[in-house]
Amino acid sequence: MRTAAIHAGNPPNPFTRSSAPDLVMSTTFVIEPGISFSADDITENTPWVYTRWGNPTVSQLEHKLAALEGTEDCVAFASGMAAITALFLHVLKPGDHLVMSDVTYAAASELANDELPRLGIEVTRVDTSQVANVEAALRPHTRLVYLETPANPLLRLSDVEAVTQLAHQAGAAVAVDSTFATPVGLRPAASGADYVIHSLTKYICGHGDAIGGAVAGRRSDLAGLRSLAIHMGGVLSPFNAWLIIRGAATLPLRMAAHQAGALAVARYLESHPLITKVVYPGLESHPQHELAKRQLSNFSGMLTFQVADGPRAAQLLSERLEIIHYAVSLGHPRSLIIYLPTEDLLRSSFKLTPEQEASYRAYAGEGIFRLSVGLEDPADLIADLEQALAPLG
Numbered sequence: 001m002r003t004a005a006i007h008a009g010n011p012p013n014p015f016t017r018s019s020a021p022d023l024v025m026s027t028t029f030v031i032e033p034g035i036s037f038s039a040d041d042i043t044e045n046t047p048w049v050y051t052r053w054g055n056p057t058v059s060q061l062e063h064k065l066a067a068l069e070g071t072e073d074c075v076a077f078a079s080g081m082a083a084i085t086a087l088f089l090h091v092l093k094p095g096d097h098l099v100m101s102d103v104t105y106a107a108a109s110e111l112a113n114d115e116l117p118r119l120g121i122e123v124t125r126v127d128t129s130q131v132a133n134v135e136a137a138l139r140p141h142t143r144l145v146y147l148e149t150p151a152n153p154l155l156r157l158s159d160v161e162a163v164t165q166l167a168h169q170a171g172a173a174v175a176v177d178s179t180f181a182t183p184v185g186l187r188p189a190a191s192g193a194d195y196v197i198h199s200l201t202k203y204i205c206g207h208g209d210a211i212g213g214a215v216a217g218r219r220s221d222l223a224g225l226r227s228l229a230i231h232m233g234g235v236l237s238p239f240n241a242w243l244i245i246r247g248a249a250t251l252p253l254r255m256a257a258h259q260a261g262a263l264a265v266a267r268y269l270e271s272h273p274l275i276t277k278v279v280y281p282g283l284e285s286h287p288q289h290e291l292a293k294r295q296l297s298n299f300s301g302m303l304t305f306q307v308a309d310g311p312r313a314a315q316l317l318s319e320r321l322e323i324i325h326y327a328v329s330l331g332h333p334r335s336l337i338i339y340l341p342t343e344d345l346l347r348s349s350f351k352l353t354p355e356q357e358a359s360y361r362a363y364a365g366e367g368i369f370r371l372s373v374g375l376e377d378p379a380d381l382i383a384d385l386e387q388a389l390a391p392l393g
Contacts, residue, residue, distance in 0.1 A: 153340055180203075195221070207243070264378035264382070280302075
């Protein structure tokens with residue numbers, strides 16, 4: 001993995017012999033007569049024509065991501081949501097049925113709640129951490145099962161192999177948003193998943209300075225998706241691709257450090273008298289710790305915790321933290337924390353049944369702090385949290 005992260009997709013330039021990946025910012029390329037201008041005619045042998053159709057730097061990133069995920073191909077997008085939206089439009093048509101995790105990235109959740117039904121796509125949301133729920137939701141016209149594991153923000157896990165077996169038996173494809181896990185922690189295609197989704201903005205970029213997304217999978221499944229991406233126009237900027245290539249080279253090393261830091265901070269928080277609950281897959285207290293040990297090669301840097309008075313604690317943390325930034329997003333070298341009130345998320349993003357809401361509250365209570373543990377010294381992060389939370393005591 002460490003060698004592939006550095007070398008895959010990035011051979012030395014055959015003309016300049018430059019060792020580092022090239023940044024090709026040209027929007028257009030000199031071509032020979034007879035080249036088709038249709039996105040549907042693009043093949044592996046089509047020369048570079050126009051950067052919306054394909055670009056050498058973006059292609060290098062796609063090859064690297066495919067190597068990291070162990071898939072035949074990968075299509076890069078301008079953002080993680082561009083990747084998710086394109087995948088839905090590629091796989092699903094009016095009359096089709098989607099089974100989707102009831103708790104998943106808020107923007108993807110809202111897309112499934114609001115936009116897909118308007119297109120005539122039926123959506124069933126279930127707690128995919130229970131395989132039986134997925135099995136019960138499958139129908140003859142189910143075309144896609146959509147998982148996110150670990151789920152944002154609960155860090156609830158789904159058994160990719162078990163769900164994939166059921167879905168394939170029913171004739172449905174499986175997509176896994178593996179942004180939190182990264183290819184270092186989980187390679188869903190190895191467990192049979194058809195599509196692997198990443199918000200490249202997060203851990204794979206790793207520096208908090210470039211937005212991007214990707215879908216990896218079989219070449220035959222992605223040919224139409226690539227054409228759709230070109231038609232929709234949500235393609236990745238070559239400069240962002242170059243930044244993400246730079247970040248991906250150190251992904252395995254960074255994820256080892258993220259995991260070590262998160263485990264140290266999680267254990268500290270578990271022992272803190274003011275913290276009522278900590279959820280981290282690497283802790284023995286995680287409800288699915290056994291699945292985490294079996295399925296994940298790295299527990300990542302994401303954890304959540306609860307405080308009795310969440311809103312007051314959020315105000316204190318936003319005012320008093322000196323190292324950790326009170327901000328959204330994750331996977332950066334600096335640690336980031338944000339408070340997620342349960343009522344707000346249930347109102348805006350997660351349309352849950354009473355049973356599903358009870359399951360959500362079992363993890364999140366009235367609200368959770370989502371902490372992305374960065375690459376700082378864990379002792380410094382612990383000291384920062386200690387002083388910021390002190391007035392609560």
